[in-house]
Amino acid sequence: MxxxxxxxxxxxxxxxxxxxxxxxxxxxxxxxxxxxxxxxxxxxxxxxxxxxxxxxxxxxxxxxxxxxxxxxxxxxxxxxxxxxxxxxIAIKMQIPGVYESLTLRDNLKIACYNFLTPHCKRRELEKAVDELIAMVGLESLGDPIVGNLSHGQQQWLEIAMTLAAKxxxxxxxxxxxxxxxxxxxxxxxxxxxxxxxxxxxxxxxxxxxxxxxxxxxxxxxxxxxxxxxxxxxxxxxxxxxxxxxxxxxxxxxx
Amino acid sequence: MARAIKAENIVAAGFLVFAFTLPLFKGAYSVSMFAHYYIVAILALSMSLVWGYCGVFSFGAAAFYGVGAYAYAILSLSAGETALTPLYMLVAVLISTLLAAVIGYFMFYGGINDVFVALITLCVSLVLETFMAQTAGSQWSIAGVQLGGYNGINGIPTIHFGNQAITGIPFYYFVLFILLAVYIVLRMIKHRKAGYTLIAIRENRARSLLFGYNIEFIQMIVFALGGTVAGMAGVLYTAWGGYITPNSMGLIQATIPVVIVAAGGRKNMTAALVFAVIYAWFTQTLSATGSEYGNIIVGVSLIIAILFVPNGFIVAVFDWIDKFIGWATGKKKG
The missing domain is CATH 3.40.50.300 (P-loop containing nucleotide triphosphate hydrolases)
Structure with missing residues (x-):
């Protein structure tokens, strides 16, 4: 890649x-x-x-x-x-650049996809998503629609999405x-x-x-x-x- | 975690059973008409892919439908070799794909998006229609096939396998097979990388670019694939009716798929498919009784959809059924 x-x-x-x-x-x-x-x-x-x-x-x-x-x-x-x-080169933008109409995990999957090995298993993807959620401490949220999250939660989600790029x-x-x-x-x-x-x-x-x-x-x-x-x-x-x-x-x- | 039974899957399975058994309980006329409805559904799926999945609002489906149809008509009439009709079909679909790829290349790499894509593609459709409508003179012929101006081209052979003309029930299953193939492929990609890529582009282009998505390229590819599917619908329509006219690229033809997909539910393939079949059946039934109310009803249904169920009628029905199932199963457990 x-x-x-x-x-x-x-x-x-x-x-x-x-x-x-x-x-x-x-x-x-x-x-x-x-x-x-x-x-x-x-x-x-x-x-x-x-x-x-x-x-x-x-x-x-x-x-x-x-x-x-x-x-x-x-x-x-x-x-x-x-x-x-x-x-x-990864960026966390000023205005939260998250996909508001999608769920938390779907947001992270989108952020991950270009940085995983091609044809990676579904399980690897889910694991990468779990790790990112844990890193920013959003485990307790489950998988809500991101538009419903607070500003701070959206900011942290975007940090996690940015880190998905390693x-x-x-x-x-x-x-x-x-x-x-x-x-x-x-x-x-x-x-x-x-x-x-x-x-x-x-x-x-x-x-x-x-x-x-x-x-x-x-x-x-x-x-x-x-x-x-x-x-x-x-x-x-x-x-x-x-x-x-x-x-x-x-x-x-x- | 066991996945809940979704209304969408129930409806899809119901449609499948209905579609496969239809020739058993309906006459030849109905079967033939349903083949036509499925062609409308294929066109709607093209729209659903380009607009619903990837967020590119385009009126181009009519242009690629028409180009596919005319290409198949000219190829099959000029060569006159009916055994080669499957080949002509492929070539015609390839031509509409290439046209879509070229238009898509200039639009997306030129930085054109959103409403301007709609304007450009609408113009392409209308220019093609206007051009074909003025080809009545005898000087307008390609490889010996008269283009025929507003009357279009008639007497186009249907698809043949060997010497066997595909009509009636076999044609019905042929169209159904293509419809299901397109539908299944599009549903399969939804939970894969390709699906996420399209949704990412639909939801936020600027952000997706910085997650490493090659936006222009993907938009162009999707637009070209939309051209493939729409061109396929055009070819099938021509083979079904044996004629093609410039109307196939006109304003109504350009807007109908947009309206079907918007009113049915643009982010859901099943909704687009089901609503397309219902719409086509409904307008046909109305026009058969001698009235031209079909388009008015579609227009009204679009307004109602925008006002009350912005996600689309069929999607709203899916949600209701899902809620009901959730309620019923929850009650049983409790």
Missing amino acids: RTIKDTNEETVLKLENVSKNFGGIQAVDDFSFEVKKGELRCLIGPNGAGKTTVFNLITGVYPVSEGKIIYKGEDITKMPAYKRSRNG PDLLLLDELAAGFGPEETAFTAKLVKMLHEQGLTILFIDHDMDFVREIAQKVTVMHFGKKFAEGEMSDIEQNEDVQTIYLGRSQGGDN
Whole structure:
């Protein structure tokens, strides 16, 4: 199924001078960055900074206007989205991307099918579905129509669906959006666990407590450009970042 | 876990028994008419596959039906070799499949979806109808077969096995066999990867793309297979009646399968099949008594379906029966 071989490439993802414009709007402007294997990286920035567009360029939903995307050492700039997905780039979308009129298990089956060995037995499929349900703690639900689930349950279901791809690069777009504190804590635990298993994760989030809790390295975007990059603690001290994003007035200390 | 007996399966089994024994208790005329109803059902299954399963709302079935029908007519009349009619049938079906594949390729790889597919396919059907309707002059002939404008082509031979013309009861079983083959294949894929793939595309294209589904390609293949099934219906109709006219690609022909599938239950093959047979029988019975109310009744039934049972009449009936069975068996246990 995968066309890109696993190499010992240290850099899983590399964007080289990537730009994207929609008509006259420059959503992403000469943006370059790298994500190393096993890294847990956060992309932050004000609304409209181009974070989600960067995700859409990585997954192949949009073609880039200029620049190159390198994944595991291979240029995937021209690769269609479905092939990128089959090669291990998985995304959890901002708005829950679940199949609302189908049941929980059917959702997971759809998510699994392209990542199992061809002609796998029905039992293997059911087992894979069971494991995914257990991973996100939805065992008690049974097999309901997904449209009837709560927002949080749909979010976790989609995380499980994303993990069905056994990804090498996991993109999480505002995972904690709409979550209460308890749910956020569970989600943070889940992301940390995945990171400990060696998964390379790139995520977007606005909840700074959540980001502080899990991210090590942070890239800040502003007007489609890379604004700053570094350790979370350094970024939080950076006055320019505070001005554009963290909402504190310059020099203020509360 | 034992699977509950579903109303859908009961109805399917009932239909099977009815269809196989029909020639035993009905006369030659009824048997022949039921062969025609099954042809309508095959056309409805094409619609059910493309729209109901894969979510591609298309009026193209009429175009592929007509192309299959004309292709079979021209092939069988120009060669005049009746022993080869099964071959002509296959070639005609192949032609409508290829046409569907080409149209599907340009639409889906061109990023066209939803209502625009409906518009394009409706135009294709109407353009073909208009074109064939103006072929009355003697200059319009293909391989010596006059296309005949609005009157169409007459005297087309039925399907032959060797020297044996397939008519009457054998033709009835031949059509039934094809109907069941299409139905069984489509029901079989439902719980397999292919079925999940189509449903995933129907429910959410953008998300399915990011689960590794090659959307455009699958849409094109399904559209082409819809062309195969519709073309098959067209060929069978031509062989059944011995004639074909541009009406076969007209507005009514293009909309009837859509209406049947929508009113019967578009996400359920059995519902589409059963409702198609009931519809065809009903309109035929009405028109035989001298009135043309058939289309009005279909229109009204569509409105009622949209207002009250959006999942379709037959599906609603299945649900009621299922509930009743659940209630009755639950009561027995309790």
